[in-house]
Amino acid sequence: MNLADLNKIACAMVAPGRGILAADESTGTIKKRFDAIGVESTEDNRRDYRELLFRSAEGMKHISGVILYDETIWQKAKDGTPLVEVIKKAGAIPGIKVDEGTKPLPFCPGEVITAGLDKLADRLPKYYEQGARFAKWRAVIDIAAGIPTHTCVWANAHALARYAALCQVNQIVPIVEPEVLMDGDHDIDRCLQVTTWVLKETFQQLYYNKVALEGMVLKPNMAIAGKKSAKKASVEEVAEKTVKMLKECVPGAVPGIAFLSGGQSDEEATAHLDAMNKIGGLPWKLTFSYGRALQAAPQKTWAGKAANVPAAQKAFTHRAEMNGLAALGQWKADLEKKAA
Ligand code: 13P
Secondary structure, eight states, X not given: OOHHHHHHHHHHHTOTTOEEEEEOOOHHHHHHHHHHTTOOOOHHHHHHHHHHHHTOHHHHTTEEEEEEOHHHHTOBOTTSOBHHHHHHHTTOEEEEEOOOOEEEOTTOTTOEEEOOOTTHHHXXXXXXXXXXXXXXXXXXXXXXXXXXXXXXXXXXXXHHHHHHHHHHHTTOEEEEEEEEOOOSSOOHHHHHHHHHHHHHHHHHHHHHTTOOGGGOEEOOOOSXXXXXXXXXXXXXXXXXXXXXXXXXXXXXXXXXXXXXXXXXOHHHHHHHHHHHHHHOOOSSXXXXXXXXXXXXXXXXXXXXXXXXXXXXXHHHHHHHHHHHHHTTTOOOHHHXXXXX
């Protein structure tokens, strides 16, 4: 392992004013997204859609890296250029989702464990050869009555750390993503309590597995109320509680933290990130690694029609630009209105 090179990539992933585009929806998830806009989920349609994002020259100025799904990393653009080359030409680093989704966790009703460790040591060198310089593994923790359990938090943290160590020996920067879902009716303080637990367990396991913190990026959820909660927290409360939590849990050796959007509205995800960066004085960079909060607008605009590609690219560029500003703490709500 060359830690200096891993650190260089990790720092580039969280470079000022730039963040990560999560375009790594599994075939099942992208089908759901395409169903919502009335587009058939064929290999060509998935390629055309993702190609339009990667070819958004203006939008990609705010994107440091792109997380790809296995299918996409091997795909070629319509003109025969490998999509990985399109991404590199746009100035971004290609990355790869390497987890294989979740499976029920035995004896833990309602809880899941992320699969994919078994053949990972063989798969990583192939992804490196194909151009991937970072990877992603998502652990999923749900909040409900009686869950999460210690079994679930521990098992998922352990798997994340095993994955991260395997990435680093293969010269790939691991994005460590323990996602506490915002699906429930819990309030922000319950989210804060569970996320603190999950982050502390995750960093303990990273330590036990000898992961070099300088060569990784953390991708957490924010401290936020569940979608069905009667008590929605303000932007300031989310920002303050999330920053306080991260300071308590994330060592300063980690170069950067790139949040998932997790079902927040596009503008909320931007406003929260911006408010955190406005607090300032942080030991790590705080940026975005959004899927839905970057793609919902361009997907809707595109709707599977070639004629809509320029408008969809404009919609993507707008969200990338807004989040790029939020990563600097320079976003303002009226910039959204101007664009509308
Ligand atoms: P969302 O921003 O849509 O939550 O997706 C980010 C991601 O990569 C989840 O694994």
